[in-house]
Amino acid sequence: MKMRLCRLCLALLGTAMLLVSCQPARDPAPLTMPRNEQGLVSSSTHRKVSQEQAAINAGLLDEDSSTTRQQDVSTGLGEEVRPPGVGESGADAGSELIAKDSDIGGDSEISEITEAPEVDGLQNHKSEFAHYAYDTLRVREAIQNQVALEDGKRIAFLTFDDGIDSYSTPLVLDVLRDMGAPATFFMLGHSFNEDNRPILERMLDEGHALALHSYTHSYKTLYPEGVGDADAVLDDCLSCQEALEEALDGRYSSNVWRYPGGHMTWQNLEAADAALAEIGVHWIDWNALNEDANMNKPTTVEGQVEMVIEGWKRYHGEADTMVVLMHDGGAYQLTRDSLPAIIRKLRELDFSFGILK
Template identity: 40%
Template sequence: MLRPEKKKTLILCCFVLLFVSLVASLPYFYKTFENGFVNQVSSKKRDNRPIKKLIYKDMIQSKEGEKAKKITPEALMPNRNHNYQALSYAYSAKWVNEVLQGKKHITGKKLVFLTFDDGPNNVITPKILDKLKKEKVPATFFTVGKEIGKEKRSILKREIKEGHAIALHSFTHDYHQLYPERKGNKDVIIKEVKANQDALKKQLGDHFHSSVFRYPGGHMSWKDLEESDQLLSEEGIQWIDWNAANGDALDDSQAPKTKDDMITFHKKTLNYFPDRGIRVILMHDAVGKKLTLEALDAIISYYKQEGYIFAVLH
């Protein structure tokens, strides 16, 4: 039988051995736990890719559990008037209008919106698109419904594919119907806007939708447009005018006669309208606008030199 002193010594030795064993095992248990935790986290799908790739070039999921569908930057964005690529430089017409009216302000950058009314046209529009492609800048095309048909489908699709936006500019562009006695006829205006939208959907698909409208002749030119403005707003459509122009909308007696005249006219309009950090330029891609095409390079160059960002309206 062990004496009490030896018994205490033995018990103490056992405790020491047990403690040493536990300490020696800690690295093993820690490593096992760490590996298990890391593996568990790694097994979960993580996505650290840039957001633009997720938006433009990757896969989208319409419903949980459904097969993902590939999209491309050039594809038309559902319920928009431009492609996925243009999402990064598309601005709400409502916001732009509020800036032009001095209700909101832009800081840290300057924006320019090249806009072309009254198309599409089989002759001039493709040439304008060629120049825009060469200069690598986008534009917004305000289309007239009666000019839209199957023969113009390829032009409209090209506008979307190359990063431009498509907007509304009535169906007939008939001042007498839209503004009898220079007063807005709300019923005719809304009817024509819807017909314009339907004509575009017929060529581009039901998933096309434009929320941007320009009154033929400009909102600034007519009276009693409050009711039509309200009806447009209820349809989710915003009207917008301009604060720069190249003069191609004027009649022959007033319109610029040469390329240099047009460039000079454009610069004069910059002094006529307040500079609020945004320029919306009125131009046309209709029949007989050859001078617009000739002066376009110089106008684009001016805004590039002034540090403007080229953008589109949605």
């Protein structure tokens, strides 16, 4: 009851902020991700493909199977959803990540307007890492408008979807720890089981951010016939959020959301976006990816690095803000192998790393 009341308050607060603000409550246009010879597709092409493939996906998606192989229509990619299974938790809350000095300059008008309310006052990261935590709405606008979050500063957000995987997520955390780079993990609610709780604690201890990627990852539930179902999205998001809060004994939460398949993929998400915004949850896609879930995915470390960098150069104007989509499931060995090279390359290009809040 307490949580519901708080959410109501947040919703009212959010509405009040929108009324006061002269900033549009509208949703900015989806990110463009035009197709090149390596498989990126344009937004318009995307939607056409999405419609055709949504029905296929619905058939491919078997929520009862232990390992579900489905087509990720956001990228025309195969995306594997692995329920939590065997493996070591790898809870090794150890070294601190290198903190980048990237104060967000929160006194600017835009940042005040677009600041997402905290979820019941709960953060998705530890406060000691707040200096590199950026508001999701600001980052979304920055990648859509191809602008910097701070003048003259390049900031990259490494993001991993579809965890927690009890075997491979700790391996990704090992790489991030060794490289001193923070990331944001977009996780599935059904993975927040007892065994995986130490992994959540480790993420927090090592300077990462927690984010929501639905409870079920079920395209056919969230987007029947490829069209967003606002009630289903809200229910699923709340289930995921509450599972996260429960797993962390109510100490942390998250209002950062990535639609399974990506916002750019589906039709008529305006109502779902609004429903999420009313409870203080905001979505974000990406403007770079290593295509690790693509059927024509790179097969070498160099290929993954090139995929991230070339897509950003060609289609996003070498934007100073980069959100990189990757996956941390067990099937993504090459992503773990490529991660150090991707991080090194981004540092060569003067990027520091942030997390999404």
